[in-house]
Amino acid sequence: xxxxxxxxxxxxxxxxxxxxxxxxxxxxxxxxxxxxxxxxxxxxxxxxxxxxxxxxxxxxxxxxxxxxxxxxxxxxxxxxxxxxxxxxxxxxxxxxxxxxxxxxxxxxxxxxxxxxxxxxxxxxxxxxxxxxxxxxxxxxxxxxxxxxxxxxxxxxxxxxxxxxxxxxx
Amino acid sequence: xxxxxxxxxxxxxxxxxxxxxxxxxxxxxxxxxxxxxxxxxxxxxxxxxxxxxxxxxxxxxxxxxxxxxxxxxxxxxxxxxxxxxxxxxxxxxxxxxxxxxxxxxxxxxxxxxxxxxxxxxxxxxxxxxxxxxxxxxxxxxxxxxxxxxxxxxxxxxxxxxxxxxxxxxxxxxxxxxxxxxxxxxxxxxx
Numbered sequence: 001x002x003x004x005x006x007x008x009x010x011x012x013x014x015x016x017x018x019x020x021x022x023x024x025x026x027x028x029x030x031x032x033x034x035x036x037x038x039x040x041x042x043x044x045x046x047x048x049x050x051x052x053x054x055x056x057x058x059x060x061x062x063x064x065x066x067x068x069x070x071x072x073x074x075x076x077x078x079x080x081x082x083x084x085x086x087x088x089x090x091x092x093x094x095x096x097x098x099x100x101x102x103x104x105x106x107x108x109x110x111x112x113x114x115x116x117x118x119x120x121x122x123x124x125x126x127x128x129x130x131x132x133x134x135x136x137x138x139x140x141x142x143x144x145x146x147x148x149x150x151x152x153x154x155x156x157x158x159x160x161x162x163x164x165x166x167x168x169x
Numbered sequence: 170x171x172x173x174x175x176x177x178x179x180x181x182x183x184x185x186x187x188x189x190x191x192x193x194x195x196x197x198x199x200x201x202x203x204x205x206x207x208x209x210x211x212x213x214x215x216x217x218x219x220x221x222x223x224x225x226x227x228x229x230x231x232x233x234x235x236x237x238x239x240x241x242x243x244x245x246x247x248x249x250x251x252x253x254x255x256x257x258x259x260x261x262x263x264x265x266x267x268x269x270x271x272x273x274x275x276x277x278x279x280x281x282x283x284x285x286x287x288x289x290x291x292x293x294x295x296x297x298x299x300x301x302x303x304x305x306x307x308x309x310x311x312x313x314x315x316x317x318x319x320x321x322x323x324x325x326x327x328x329x330x331x332x333x334x335x336x337x338x339x340x341x342x343x344x345x346x347x348x349x350x351x352x353x354x355x356x357x358x359x
Contacts, residue, residue, distance in 0.1 A: 033246030033267060039317065040206045041214045045265045047246040061229075063254040074262045076232070076251035086247055086265035088203065088216055145319045149327070156335070 022105055023054040023062075026128045038137035043088040048101060048132050051082050064127070065109040067102045075103065085130075096136030102126035192225035193287045194258065198232070198299035200281050206317075207307040209273040212245070217281060217299060218263045219256060225288040227256040232264060234281035242268045256285075273309040278302040 030050035035041050046068075052058075064075035066085045075083040085101055104112060104126050115122035196219050203214040217234070221227050230253040237249060247266035256262055270276070280298040287295055 035212055035214065035267065037212060040204055040208055040211050042203045042205055043214065043216075045203075045212075045214050045216075045246060045267055047265055047267065049247070061254045074253055074256075076253050076262070076264050078248040078251050084247055084251060084264070087263065088214070088265055141319045145321050145324050149324045152328075160335075 022107055023052065023056070023058065023127060025055040027053040028103075028128050028130060029053070030130045032130075032132045034132070034134040034137070036135065036137055038091045038094075038139040042091075044091055044094040044134075044137055045086065045088050046099065046132055046134065047084065047086040048130055049078065049082065049084045050103075050130060052128075053081070063106050065104050065106070067104070067112075067126075068099055091137065091139060094134070094137065096134050099132040099134060101130040101132060103128045103130060190224075192258075193223050194221055194225045194227035194256070194285065195223035195287070196221055196227050196230065196256065196283060196285055196295075196297055198281065198283050198297065200234070200278070200299040200302060202278055202302045202305065204305075206313060207270075207276075207305045208313040209270050209307055209310050211269065211310070211313075213242075213268050213270060213307075215266045215268065216263060217266075218261055219253070219283065220261045221256045221258055223287070224258050226258055228286045228289055228291070229254065229294075230256055230262075230283065230285040232281060232283050234266070236279035236281065237268050241272050242270050244268050270307050273307045275304055275306050277304045 028050045030048055032046070032048040034046050035044045038044060052064075058081065064083050066073045066075055068085075068087065071087060073085055073087055075085050078084045083103075085103070104124065108124055108127055112122070112124040115124060199218045199220070201216045201218070203216055204212075207213060215234075217232060219227075219230065219232065232251045232253070234249040237244070245267050247264070249266055251264050253262055278301055280301040283297045283299060284294050285297070286293070
């Protein structure tokens, strides 16, 4: 009788501990940076720094992982409840627009790995989804100014010579 | 017969015992500056990649880069110190930071410092440094602009300067043409 009571108590305690480990009602405050000038850098950087706010206090080493468009990343902790997710991309492959970052905690990440082993297209609902807006990077003008100047001067010369031959003829 | 059996037993025992090697984590950190040109007040992209080449997970990894003096370099994206709780064996993690320099000249990119514990229950902290990208020349913005900007304004000024040599003959011709046409018209109507 007593042992049943004690085991029930342990079970409840264990459940509450494992329940409290993950973030309840996560709220995120994110700031992002992307390389806007592609003329001096060889890769485009996408950096998101975010602060995680939970209803329950987080355990000491709360690790977060992220997945962006199939790319697995680890979030680095840069301060109290502050994390950074960053990656680089080739300029030819980097597209402007919204990039969806799925952030998962350790349990979510482990369950995603398990699900992926069975089915490569499986997804797990993320702890939070951060959207990173990349306005596009400037990689030089469409037409070089010297080519434009040459083209215009050839056009002007052509028009002038044509009119001249029309007059002389 | 007995000797053969004994040697077999010894070989098996050695094999079983050999499996129990201590698993340690070893981190190799590379610091790369991903720039074609280093220009003052323009993005300098630094990527730190931590590779765990050991057999155990590296725990409590702290990456710190003190090589960018805050008076000269402003961090525009990311942070120069980061902590990663766990790097599994044979896995890698990368961290990207963007800085801008407000000075030009030669700059020596030094190594970043990494501390980690070699396994889950290790007590001592291992101190390691990343690779150093070496010396780079941060070019003044004036020189970079002179070489690489699109010079649209310069070309516009050139077009304005060539306008007199084109416009003056054109107007001379046009005024004499219109005068000739005015002269010729009355003759026709007569």
